[in-house]
Every structure is written in C-alpha cells, then in structure tokens.
Amino acid sequence: MRTIDWVDGAVEIIDQTVLPAEERVLRLHTVGELIAAIQSLAVRGAPALGVAGAFGVALAARIHADDPVALDRAVRRIESARPTAVNLARGARRTAARLPLGPDAVLAAACAIRDEEIAASTSMAYRGADLVVELCGPRPTMLTHCNTGGLCAVTVGTALGVLGELHRREQLAGVIASETRPLLQGARLTSWELGRWGVPYRVAVDSAGPFLMARGEVGGVILGADRICANGDVINKIGTYAHALGARRAGIPFIVVAPESTVDTDTPAGVHVEIEDRGSAEVTGWSEAVNPAFDVTPYDLVTAIVTDRRVIRLDRGEKL
Structure with a gap:
C-alpha cells in the first residue's frame, strides 16, 4: 500500500489524520487540496512530502497550462507549504524544472521521484x-x-x-x-x-x-x-x-x-x-x-x- 501516488489524473493519499481508527484514501484534484493535506498532516514525512511536492507541480502543470503567472504562483505555494523538511521544496523544484517540456514531462519527473524514494527505502x-x-x-x-x-x-x-x-x-x-x-x-x-x-x-x-x-x-x-x-x-x-x-x-x-x-x-x-x-x-x-x-x-x-x-x-x- 502506497502512502501517496498518482492515480487517474489525481493524487491519492492515505489520510494519516484519521488512522488508526479509519483507513481513508483521499483523492486530491487541485493544488489547494494538496496544500491543505500537507498542512493538516494528512500526508507527512520527509520522503512522502518530497513526492507530494513533485505531484503538486504535476497537478499545477495540468490546471494552469495556459497561465504561466498562475502556474508560477502555484509552484511557490507548494514549495512553502511547510518550511522545515527540505524534501518538499526540493521535490517541487526538481519537477518544476521540467515545466518547459509540458505536463507529461513534469508528471514523468514526479513519478521518477516516487520510484526513487521507494528504492531508497529498501x-x-x-x-x-x-x-x-x-x-x-x-x-x-x-x-x-x-x-x-x-x-x-x-x-x-x-x-x-x-x-x-x-x-x-x-x-x-x-x-x-x-x-x-x-x-x-x-x-x-x-x-x-x-x-x-x-x-x-x-x-x-x-x-x-x-x-x-x-x-x-x-x-x-x-x-x-x-x-x-x-x-x-x-x-x-x-x-x-x-x-x-x-x-x-x-x-x-x-x-x-x-x-x-x-x-x-x-x-x-x-x-x-x-x-x-x-x-x-x-x-x-x-x-x-x-x-x-x-x-x-x-x-x-x-x-x-x-x-x-x-x-x-x-x-x-x-x-x-
């Protein structure tokens, strides 16, 4: 079971605020929803936050594909959603570097970060x-x-x-x-x-x-x-x-x-x-x-x- 993943155009997370009483999966479709999940600790932990930052930029790239000002604002909001863990901003910046190549390239970079963290854990x-x-x-x-x-x-x-x-x-x-x-x-x-x-x-x-x-x-x-x-x-x-x-x-x-x-x-x-x-x-x-x-x-x-x-x-x- 993955804490966070990209599934059918949205970010899916295990809602850690309701465990152990309930095992709830949240589907996050917007940057605002993702940031709220990060700040409420529905998703947390340095490696998972790095993946969240990466997937957040992937969401932003799709939502704001025709609005570079809104896209830049969304990336900066994701980077600063929580200040202490370095992974969040690092994951967002790494995927943001792929923005000139289009949304699919951004998502590929985000999925690569996810896969790297899985391999790192092992x-x-x-x-x-x-x-x-x-x-x-x-x-x-x-x-x-x-x-x-x-x-x-x-x-x-x-x-x-x-x-x-x-x-x-x-x-x-x-x-x-x-x-x-x-x-x-x-x-x-x-x-x-x-x-x-x-x-x-x-x-x-x-x-x-x-x-x-x-x-x-x-x-x-x-x-x-x-x-x-x-x-x-x-x-x-x-x-x-x-x-x-x-x-x-x-x-x-x-x-x-x-x-x-x-x-x-x-x-x-x-x-x-x-x-x-x-x-x-x-x-x-x-x-x-x-x-x-x-x-x-x-x-x-x-x-x-x-x-x-x-x-x-x-x-x-x-x-x-």
Whole structure:
C-alpha cells in the first residue's frame, strides 16, 4: 500500500489524520487540496512530502497550462507549504524544472521521484539492519520516535523500515514507540504499522524515553530526519534532541536513517533552519502554548547516519 501516488489524473493519499481508527484514501484534484493535506498532516514525512511536492507541480502543470503567472504562483505555494523538511521544496523544484517540456514531462519527473524514494527505502532497510546488529548486538529492543514507516516514505519507510527488516530476519526483540506529541504520530501511526507487521511493541509516553534508556530497557535509538544539515545536525520531530541526550548518557547508539534526498548540504547547520511552530490549538484550548514541530539534534550526539547510499559514522569523525 502506497502512502501517496498518482492515480487517474489525481493524487491519492492515505489520510494519516484519521488512522488508526479509519483507513481513508483521499483523492486530491487541485493544488489547494494538496496544500491543505500537507498542512493538516494528512500526508507527512520527509520522503512522502518530497513526492507530494513533485505531484503538486504535476497537478499545477495540468490546471494552469495556459497561465504561466498562475502556474508560477502555484509552484511557490507548494514549495512553502511547510518550511522545515527540505524534501518538499526540493521535490517541487526538481519537477518544476521540467515545466518547459509540458505536463507529461513534469508528471514523468514526479513519478521518477516516487520510484526513487521507494528504492531508497529498501536500500536503507538493508543497510540500517546490518548497522543495528553491528552496534546493538543480536535481538535488541529499539526505541523509535515519531513515524518513519511506509506512511512517511511511500512504502517500507526509513527507520521503521530498518526495524521491519530486523523483524523479518528475526533479529529484533521488540520496539518502544515514543508517543510523539502533540499529534501522537508514534502512538497512532507507528503502532498501527508495527501491528500490521506483527512486530512486538509498546508505546511509551514522550518523557519516558531517557529514563527507559537509563534503566537498561533500550538497546539503541533509531529514528528519521526531516533535514540533515551539512555539518550533520539533524532536524527531526520535537523530542528527538531529548532522546539523543538520553542515549548519550546511557551509552547506547543513536542512529538516524534518512534518504540522500533529506541531506541538505546547502544549509551549514541546524541554527539556520526555520523550525515550524504548529500553534497553541493543537496542544491546549485555554492558554498560549509553545508548540515547535521539530528540534535540532547536534551532530556530536549522533552515532551514525544511514542513507540509501552510505553509512556515515559521525562517532568516528566521518563527514557527510
């Protein structure tokens, strides 16, 4: 089952806002509908957002084929729909470069991005599984944060794809899924995917992760990224930094799994990344709230970064 795809002239997505209670497929026919789906997190996850950006430009190329001003405006709206993950704007810009060749060429480029992300997920699963066994030993219990399965990456996933591969190899004792506030992507989405795969898991409240590590219940931390800066700083769902600090204190590996499309060598460090704030309404109805969607984990807290092409051991001083 694909998180996002092009089907009969429209973009189809799995609506992640209603899982696990309901499995609903949305058909998006306009750029406005796609942007609304991105901003509401009906589609989310860096690789899937890259595909969404690409398909959004394909929609725009058909709708505004005779209006270059409206077409340019639509592309810029897609690029900026969410600011933190690099894949969204990158996917939109890559397909927009094909606009002079016509709508069919744009759609072909968008489908190529989709296929590349699918292939990348499979490659990351194999590379990451080998690394986890090397660093964490046979059959560890791994803690993961947010959602990094097929829901974030068309199919298979990034970090969760690694855990699925370990389970297939019978080299995984179980998973602790951090609930991931404020929208509970871990409790709702990761648990749903792990359950479908038959992987033993428990959901942990967000603040429990470092304590569980200190108590020896976690063999390693594995999660994804929405952007990896040139120096190795990792931008990921809020709470990632706390898990990295807990892993360092407990002396266990902290592994980041993300495709090369998430590596942003044009951004020197995390301090230069705009961190999206989701607003108070997602958290509370009676006071103002601080609700950053992401945080920055400094590179020196990261053991290794796994992409679809390579493993970078930051703990050994290797560079991106």
